[in-house]
Amino acid sequence: MVEVRDLRKRYTTYLRRGMFGREKKVVEALRGISFSIRGGEVFGLLGPNGAGKTTTVKILSTLLLPDGGEAYVCGHDVVREPTAVRKVIGVSLSVERGFFWKLTGRENLTYFGMLYGLDGRDLREKVDGLLDLMGLSDLEAADKLYEEYSLGMKARLSVARALLTDPEVVILDEPTLGLDPPSARALREILVGLAHREGKTVLVTTHNMFEAEIMVDRVAIINGGEIVALGTVDELKARVAGRISLEFLFFPPASVRVDEVVSAVRSSAEAAEVFPEDGGVRLKVLASPEERDEVTSAILGELHGRGCSVRRVEIREPSLEDVFISLTGKTGL
Numbered sequence: 001m002v003e004v005r006d007l008r009k010r011y012t013t014y015l016r017r018g019m020f021g022r023e024k025k026v027v028e029a030l031r032g033i034s035f036s037i038r039g040g041e042v043f044g045l046l047g048p049n050g051a052g053k054t055t056t057v058k059i060l061s062t063l064l065l066p067d068g069g070e071a072y073v074c075g076h077d078v079v080r081e082p083t084a085v086r087k088v089i090g091v092s093l094s095v096e097r098g099f100f101w102k103l104t105g106r107e108n109l110t111y112f113g114m115l116y117g118l119d120g121r122d123l124r125e126k127v128d129g130l131l132d133l134m135g136l137s138d139l140e141a142a143d144k145l146y147e148e149y150s151l152g153m154k155a156r157l158s159v160a161r162a163l164l165t166d167p168e169v170v171i172l173d174e175p176t177l178g179l180d181p182p183s184a185r186a187l188r189e190i191l192v193g194l195a196h197r198e199g200k201t202v203l204v205t206t207h208n209m210f211e212a213e214i215m216v217d218r219v220a221i222i223n224g225g226e227i228v229a230l231g232t233v234d235e236l237k238a239r240v241a242g243r244i245s246l247e248f249l250f251f252p253p254a255s256v257r258v259d260e261v262v263s264a265v266r267s268s269a270e271a272a273e274v275f276p277e278d279g280g281v282r283l284k285v286l287a288s289p290e291e292r293d294e295v296t297s298a299i300l301g302e303l304h305g306r307g308c309s310v311r312r313v314e315i316r317e318p319s320l321e322d323v324f325i326s327l328t329g330k331t332g333l
């Protein structure tokens with residue numbers, strides 16, 4: 001359904017230097033990425049900020065031209081046949097952009113439906129059907145002004161708009177960004193349903209590992225404009241199989257530097273990374289099951305020796321987060 005081959009994109013920007021000077025800066029946003037998406041699957045593009053996710057979806061949506069490589073949607077070339085591509089895709093690149101604040105959700109959808117050439121009963125039925133599908137059909141939601149919508153409702157309306165033309169391929173850039181957990185969950189369920197029940201091909205981007213883990217059929221992990229891993233979540237997790245993830249939540253005293261703790265821990269454990277959590281620090285390491293106790297006590301000794309209070313120690317199955325860390329050697333997303 002979607003075929004991407006060696007896609008490249010660079011941006012040239014100019015940085016201000018002093019009063020009159022400027023300096024050219026080239027950003028390699030995509031360094032030759034390739035992947036393909038099958039019909040009826042939810043495909044995730046997972047990566048940290050600046051990885052190249054938005055650039056990729058903009059190229060696939062024909063909003064941006066690549067500098068090299070090729071991309072096809074339903075067999076149509078995004079560069080040479082943009083009109084044909086636009087006919088088969090539904091796109092939501094930003095939750096709020098382009099809606100009328102003084103119209104209701106229903107009126108907004110009706111307006112965009114008319115732009116897409118729908119009218120009369122077809123249009124009414126389409127709008128009603130989409131409001132229903134998105135859980136916006138009760139009168140209060142559908143007939144509330146857009147400006148009174150919660151972010152979760154706006155996100156759902158944005159997906160509804162992307163579906164007005166009954167597209168085969170739905171492209172969504174960080175659709176759950178900023179949503180509270182229940183709204184994000186509801187939206188994820190809708191998107192999975194679109195693919196698995198209605199046979200749509202769904203491409204979503206996210207920087208949320210957990211989201212990718214529970215929602216997508218296959219995922220490409222993108223980092224610095226390159227795809228560093230691609231496969232089902234289980235396949236990717238198999239790369240860190242045979243190891244377990246140990247997590248420590250600790251609170252360092254003001255005099256202790258976290259990066260020093262991390263370097264100390266790295267001498268006794270693999271892939272040590274830290275994430276801020278609950279005002280403290282969450283430290284993650286990978287270990288084989290046999291060395292679990294040894295590594296745990298070494299790290300506890302290290303933390304206690306530096307006066308850190310340890311609130312929690314957990315042992316987990318590896319997650320996508322561990323895959324990311326072990327592939328990129330970087331802190332989580």
Ligand SMILES: Nc1ncnc2c1ncn2[C@@H]1O[C@H](COP(=O)(O)OP(=O)(O)O)[C@@H](O)[C@H]1O
Pocket residue numbers: 011012013027028029047048049050051052053054055056
């Ligand atoms: N219009 C632009 N001009 C210059 N640099 C850009 C532009 N858009 C994106 N970039 C840069 O390209 C890289 C990839 O950006 P983007 O595709 O937005 O990543 P993501 O969506 O994964 O956060 C980043 O380094 C970003 O700063």
Ligand SMILES: [Mg+2]
Pocket residue numbers: 053054055173
């Ligand atoms: Mg982005």
